[in-house]
Each structure stands twice: as C-alpha cells, then as structure tokens.
Amino acid sequence: xxxxxxxTLSATDGKARAGLIRTPRGEIRTPAFMPVGTAxxxxxxxxxxxxxxxxxxxxxxxxxxxxxxxxERIARLGGLHRFMNWxxxxxxxxxxxxxxxxxxxxxxxxxxxxxxxxIDGSRxxxxxxxxxxxxxxxxxxxVMCFDECPALPAPEAEVARAMRLSMRWAERSRAAxxxxxxxxxxxxxxxxxxxxxxxxxxxxxxxxxxDGYAIGGLAVxxxxxxxxxxxxxxxxxLPADRPRYLMGVGKPDDIVGAVERGIDMMDCVLPTxxxxxxxxxxxxxxxNIKNARxxxxxxPLDEDCACPACRNYSRAYLHHVFRAGEMISGMLxxxxxxxxxxxLMQGLRDAISAGRLAAFVAAFHQMRAQGDIEPL
Numbered sequence: 001x002x003x004x005x006x007x008t009l010s011a012t013d014g015k016a017r018a019g020l021i022r023t024p025r026g027e028i029r030t031p032a033f034m035p036v037g038t039a040x041x042x043x044x045x046x047x048x049x050x051x052x053x054x055x056x057x058x059x060x061x062x063x064x065x066x067x068x069x070x071x072e073r074i075a076r077l078g079g080l081h082r083f084m085n086w087x088x089x090x091x092x093x094x095x096x097x098x099x100x101x102x103x104x105x106x107x108x109x110x111x112x113x114x115x116x117x118x119i120d121g122s123r124x125x126x127x128x129x130x131x132x133x134x135x136x137x138x139x140x141x142x143v144m145c146f147d148e149c150p151a152l153p154a155p156e157a158e159v160a161r162a163m164r165l166s167m168r169w170a171e172r173s174r175a176a177x178x179x180x181x182x183x184x185x186x187x188x189x190x191x192x193x194x195x196x197x198x199x200x201x202x203x204x205x206x207x208x209x210x211d212g213y214a215i216g217g218l219a220v221x222x223x224x225x226x227x228x229x230x231x232x233x234x235x236x237x238l239p240a241d242r243p244r245y246l247m248g249v250g251k252p253d254d255i256v257g258a259v260e261r262g263i264d265m266m267d268c269v270l271p272t273x274x275x276x277x278x279x280x281x282x283x284x285x286x287x288n289i290k291n292a293r294x295x296x297x298x299x300p301l302d303e304d305c306a307c308p309a310c311r312n313y314s315r316a317y318l319h320h321v322f323r324a325g326e327m328i329s330g331m332l333x334x335x336x337x338x339x340x341x342x343x344l345m346q347g348l349r350d351a352i353s354a355g356r357l358a359a360f361v362a363a364f365h366q367m368r369a370q371g372d373i374e375p376l
Contacts, residue, residue, distance in 0.1 A: 001211040005141070005184040007243050011353040015235070015262040018352040021243055023141050024182045025081070026088045028056040030243065031259045031352075033345050034091060034267040035338055039064045040074075040084040043272045044327075044334040047086045053307070053335065054342035057089040057141075059267045062134050063098035066124070067117050071137035079139030091267075092140035093247070094131045094173075094188075096147045097216075108148070110165070128172035140183070144214065145173035147188045152222040159192035159217075166190045167204040174208050184211035186245060192217055193226050195233060202237035212243040215263070219248040228257055235262035252281060252344055256364055259348050260357070271341050275334030278322045280309075282340060285368045289333065294319040297375045307339035308332065 001007055007030075009019040021028040035042045035050055038061045042050050050058065060080055065071060074083050081087055099106055099113045106115040112127030131146040147166035150158055170187050177185045187210035191197030205213060215234050218227045227249075235244050245265035246258050255266055274281060278290040282302045287294075289301075297315040305311075309318065309332035322329040344364075351360035 001184060001242065002181055004182045005211060007212070007241065009241075011355075013352045013355050013357040014260065016259050016348070016352045016357050017262060017264060018349045019243075019264065021089075023089050023184070025090075025141055026056065028089055028265075029345075029349060030264040031255075031345055031348050032056060032265045033255065033341050034059045034265065035271065035341075036061075036267055036269045037084065037086070037090075038269070039068070040080065042334075042338075044276060044330040045272070045338065047084065049335055050086070050338065051088065053338040054346060055088075055338065057091060058086055060090050060092045060138065060140060061098065062092050062095035062131060062138070062144075063126075065092075065138060066095065066126075066134050067119055067122075071134040075137040075139070079137075081139060089141040090138075091142035091186075092135045092138055092144065094144040094146040095126055095134070096131070097149045097248075099126055100149055101151075110168075112146070112169075113148075128169045129176040132173055132176040136180070142184045142186060142212070143177060145170045145185065145187050145210075147190060147216060149190065149217050149220065150192070151220050152192055152217070152226075154192065156192070156194055156197075159190075159194060160197055163190040163192075163197050163201050163217075167201060170205060171208055174210070186210055186212040186214050186243075188214045188216040188247070189234065189238070190217045193222055193230055195230075198230065198234050199237060202234070206239065210242070212245060212265075213238040214245040214247050216247045218246065219250055219254070224254060224257070227254070228261070231258055231261040231263065252341070253365075253368070255341075255344065256348070256361055259352075260361060271337035272330075272334045275332075275337045276330040278329065278333065280318075280333050280340075281337050282372070283364075283367050284370060284372050287372050289315065289318045289322050289329075291319075293375045299373070301336060302340075305336065305339065305343075307336045309336040 011018040019030045037058045128146040135143040148162040187205040189201045191201045243264045246263045280287040294315040300310040351357045
C-alpha cells in the first residue's frame with residue numbers, strides 16, 4: 001500500500017485475520033463493518049451517533065452523490081467529510097453496481113455505461129475515468145475501481161464477459177487514479193461462482209497492483225451456501241498483505257462466516273434498512289418489533305445491550321412508536337442494529353486476537369439457535 005495508507009496484521013486464527021488499516025484520517029480496525037451512507041448520511045442517524053456505535057469508516061455512494069447534489073458541488077463545499085460532518089475515513093463505491101441495476105435504463109459499451117437518472121431521467125455517462133474523478137472530488141479515503149457486476153444466476157459466458165470487461169476497466173481505473181498519497185485504490189475481483197473465472201480475475205488484478213482487493217459479484221442472488229463456497233478459496237487468491245473487502249454483506253451469520261474465511265471488511269444497508277422497517281438484530285436473532293407480542297413487554301430488546309434503545313426504552317415503547325409511524329422508531333432501531341453489528345465486529349476481533357475464534361463462533365450460533373426471549 002502507499003506510504004500514508006498502510007495495513008498491518010496483528011493476529012490470525014485459522015484463516016481469520018485481525019489487523020489495522022492506517023489512513024491520514026484515522027485507523028480502521030479489522031475485521032470492519034462499514035455502515036452505508038448512500039446519499040451523504042447513514043439513514044436515521046447523526047454522524048456522532050454512528051461514531052458512538054464504534055464505526056471507524058463509512059461507505060458513500062458514487063452513483064447517488066454524482067446525481068444529487070453532484071460531486072462538483074460537494075467539492076466546492078469542502079469535500080464529503082466536511083459536507084456530511086464525518087471526519088473519519090470514507091470508502092466510496094464506484095457506482096458500477098447501481099448503474100448495472102438500472103437494466104433497461106442503461107447502455108453498456110467498452111467505454112463505459114450510459115444511463116438515465118432514476119431521479120429525473122437526465123442522461124449521464126459513467127466510465128472508469130469519470131468514476132475516479134467523482135471519487136476524487138468527493139475526497140474519499142478508499143476509492144473503488146469501476147466494474148460491472150451481473151446479478152446471479154447468470155450464464156457462465158455472461159459472467160466471463162463481465163469479468164473481463166471489469167479487468168480492462170480496472171486497468172483504466174488504476175491509470176486514472178494516478179498517484180494520490182493519503183488515498184487508496186481497491187481492485188474488485190469478479191467471476192461469479194466459477195473458480196476458474198475468479199482465479200483469472202485475481203491474477204489480472206495482482207498484475208495491475210492495488211492497495212486493497214474487494215471480492216465483488218457475491219450477495220447478488222446466489223445464496224449463502226454458494227457464497228461461502230466461493231469464499232472458501234477466493235480470499236486466498238489475493239495478496240495476504242492487503243485488505244480483503246467483501247462487498248454488500250450482510251446478515252450477522254454472513255459476516256461471521258466471511259470473517260472465518262479471511263475477509264477483513266464488509267458493508268451492508270441491512271442494519272438501517274431493517275431498523276426503518278421495525279426489525280432489530282440481536283444476539284438471539286431477529287426481532288420484529290411490530291408483532292403484537294411486544295405491545296405489553298416492559299423489557300428491553302436485549303438486556304445485555306448498552307445502546308440507547310435498549311438502555312432507555314422498552315419493547316412496548318418501541319412497538320408503539322413503530323405502529324404510530326413515529327420517526328424515533330427508525331432512529332432507535334437503526335442505532336441498536338448498528339451498535340449490535342459493531343459489537344459483533346469487536347467480539348470477532350477480540351476472539352481472533354485471543355486465538356479463540358472457534359469458541360466465539362460456536363457461542364454465536366448457539367445463542368441464535370435459542371431464539372428471542374419469550375414475553376412475560
């Protein structure tokens with residue numbers, strides 16, 4: 001990695017790794033979960049609240065920010081960190097996944113992707129060079145290559161075509177990124193669930209050379225078993241001295257399984273999306289606060305959780321405000337979910353450092369198998 005962004009491994013346990021990414025804006029403890037701040041905000045959360053959960057880094061979205069308020073406007077206003085009042089590291093995705101999901105609204109060529117905005121129908125062209133420019137204007141600490149990510153299942157020939165295009169775009173992204181001390185560029189492995197394609201992609205990325213490596217093209221419809229089958233070998237194809245980032249994952253058991261297989265970084269909208277729809281993630285599994293059984297329950301979501309939702313409010317109150325459509329419902333449940341995710345990451349880091357990951361994982365699954373506590 002470049003001299004001002006470094007990655008150091010402090011412990012391993014099996015394939016699992018604990019380490020530290022150092023950037024000019026702060027340290028990122030790994031394994032790390034990155035809350036998603038799609039449009040310059042983690043939904044229903046203040047930046048100070050996100051930091052209080054233990055998050056070291058956020059993810060921002062190139063596609064959404066380029067459309068509104070535009071990267072140029074954010075740059076004029078001092079960059080994304082200042083704009084959204086988050087002064088720790090930010091990783092921005094390339095915009096490729098969102099553009100590809102537009103389907104009928106896009107036209108793909110070797111040059112890039114022309115698409116119509118989902119906001120107002122305006123036409124835009126996103127290329128590897130433009131993606132690098134947008135992420136530079138935003139001022140992100142970790143920049144992602146522009147890639148194509150087909151949804152699964154898909155014919156192997158289509159997956160191979162998309163992977164090879166992504167590798168050509170990775171070369172262009174690397175050239176356009178240039179030399180930017182204090183900022184890192186990550187390449188993205190593609191190849192679906194086909195090992196030979198993953199091996200080809202990893203070899204191409206290593207030949208180009210990146211500060212970190214992401215595993216893309218998973219959690220896009222293939223299911224957990226197929227995802228874990230890929231993760232059983234894919235991280236080992238990447239350099240051991242660079243961070244490994246699994247994009248778009250996931251549920252708590254996805255995260256634990258990914259860390260066991262050597263993943264260092266993850267992101268997902270799930271904690272806040274679940275919070276806004278009345279779902280809480282706890283050590284005993286998922287709780288649907290909208291269910292009637294919580295209406296008279298004076299206990300917290302989780303007696304052992306120190307987040308504000310659990311410390312100060314009952315299940316009965318959380319049920320009431322969700323049913324009443326009050327904004328505080330999404331705020332409190334999102335805070336709880338993000339707190340739980342960061343607590344899980346700290347538990348994983350501690351277990352790896354102590355050489356007791358297997359015991360931690362066994363206890364994690366045993367607790368979830370017991371299910372949510374019964375109402376009084």
